[in-house]
Amino acid sequence: MRAYERLLKYVSYSTGSNPEATEVPSNPDEFIFARDLAAEMETLGFVDVHVDEHCYIRGTIPANIENYDGPVLGLIAHIDVSSAAAYTDIKPQVIHYTGGDLVQDAEKGYVVSRDDYPFLTRYEGMDIVTSDGTTLLGADDKAGVSEIMTLAEQLQADPAIKHGTIEVCFTPDEEIGRGSDFFDIDGFNADVAYTVDGEAFGEVQGETFNALSATVRINGFSIHPGSAKNMMKNACRIACEFDGLIPDSETPEHTEGYEGFYHLIEMKGDVERMDLDYIIRDHDFALAQSRAEHMHRIAEFLNSKYGDGTVEVDIEESYRNMIEIINEHPRLLELPIEILKEMDVEADTSPIRGGTDGATLSFKGLPCPNIGVGGHNFHGRKEFAVVQSMDSVVELLIRLVQAIAKEPKTL
Numbered sequence: 055m056r057a058y059e060r061l062l063k064y065v066s067y068s069t070g071s072n073p074e075a076t077e078v079p080s081n082p083d084e085f086i087f088a089r090d091l092a093a094e095m096e097t098l099g100f101v102d103v104h105v106d107e108h109c110y111i112r113g114t115i116p117a118n119i120e121n122y123d124g125p126v127l128g129l130i131a132h133i134d135v136s137s138a139a140a141y142t143d144i145k146p147q148v149i150h151y152t153g154g155d156l157v158q159d160a161e162k163g164y165v166v167s168r169d170d171y172p173f174l175t176r177y178e179g180m181d182i183v184t185s186d187g188t189t190l191l192g193a194d195d196k197a198g199v200s201e202i203m204t205l206a207e208q209l210q211a212d213p214a215i216k217h218g219t220i221e222v223c224f225t226p227d228e229e230i231g232r233g234s235d236f237f238d239i240d241g242f243n244a245d246v247a248y249t250v251d252g253e254a255f256g257e258v259q260g261e262t263f264n265a266l267s268a269t270v271r272i273n274g275f276s277i278h279p280g281s282a283k284n285m286m287k288n289a290c291r292i293a294c295e296f297d298g299l300i301p302d303s304e305t306p307e308h309t310e311g312y313e314g315f316y317h318l319i320e321m322k323g324d325v326e327r328m329d330l331d332y333i334i335r336d337h338d339f340a341l342a343q344s345r346a347e348h349m350h351r352i353a354e355f356l357n358s359k360y361g362d363g364t365v366e367v368d369i370e371e372s373y374r375n376m377i378e379i380i381n382e383h384p385r386l387l388e389l390p391i392e393i394l395k396e397m398d399v400e401a402d403t404s405p406i407r408g409g410t411d412g413a414t415l416s417f418k419g420l421p422c423p424n425i426g427v428g429g430h431n432f433h434g435r436k437e438f439a440v441v442q443s444m445d446s447v448v449e450l451l452i453r454l455v456q457a458i459a460k461e462p463k464t465l
């Protein structure tokens with residue numbers, strides 16, 4: 055079976071994770087997919103397959119090298135999909151793409167426009183899986199799941215491919231940032247791992263943002279506006295003043311590449327009290343921290359103007375750039391980059407402008423870069439995956455498991 059055929063099957067499970075839920079998995083339907091996946095794993099040569107109470111699916115592909123004592127490789131993908139767009143009743147279609155706009159539904163005018171997404175030209179002559187334009191596709195990350203499963207199938211079919219022990223974990227709720235919460239890192243016997251969860255084929259990513267979150271509380275004082283002179287302290291207006299002191303050029307809409315930002319994600323309240331939620335992101339931890347300090351300085355300035363305790367800023371760390379850990383294991387990035395070169399593909403190692411479960415796992419002791427799955431436009435109705443790219447990802451994984459097996463245990 056080719057990887058995209060599995061994708062077509064897997065997208066029929068409605069596994070959108072629910073940010074409002076407090077339990078993991080956040081959507082009970084994730085269990086339905088998990089159990090079917092576990093059953094399929096049993097047929098593909100995995101041993102010790104099980105689904106735990108939080109919907110983590112684990113299985114091991116035993117080494118086929120006698121007395122194997124090289125590194126144990128982990129492969130990780132997530133079974134939930136984003137709920138940022140409609141994710142139920144997905145109707146996938148395979149389109150042979152010959153150029154121009156990728157038409158999802160001609161009648162309704164749903165297209166992935168070539169002008170908006172010029173990278174489409176790369177895929178002329180290839181086959182593309184997309185939805186009918188009314189839902190997302192769910193290639194993030196069911197393409198990754200499909201590729202790992204297809205790898206297993208190919209390893210089972212061809213014992214001439216010599217590989218070490220491979221530990222696989224499919225996780226729930228990655229899209230709502232909880233994919234690593236109940237990840238049993240001690241039970242997962244891998245020395246190193248990859249998340250198969252990026253976009254285009256060829257992406258090899260070892261860098262994420264450093265992430266801080268800031269909650270800002272403005273304590274105002276409300277009084278009848280008719281008798282407010284020299285008395286009222288309007289928290290709404292002070293909130294505007296606070297945000298006005300955030301550099302406009304350091305916001306998501308004005309930054310790219312290695313540029314970090316402040317992002318005001320929510321503000322709510324009234325004259326008496328306002329709550330502002332920000333996130334701070336930067337690949338450089340010192341720069342992220344200097345943004346945090348800048349917010350404290352704004353608070354100090356406004357407190358000197360409006361009185362002590364008017365503005366309170368509380369900053370917490372969410373996750374760190376995994377490059378700090380990955381740099382201690384340089385072969386982890388070098389190997390896929392070398393293999394891609396053999397496949398005549400130049401690796402794209404640009405930093406992720408976000409986080410991954412791999413970032414959290416890296417800091418928990420499992421270094422874990424990310425590999426692209428062969429898809430684009432995730433989390434929306436214009437999402438698609440490329441059939442041939444997915445085949446190439448499987449090929450990359452086949453070469454990677456063989457290469458890792460030749461490395462020393464302490465990679």
Ligand SMILES: [Zn+2]
Pocket residue numbers: 132194195228251
């Ligand atoms: Zn993902």
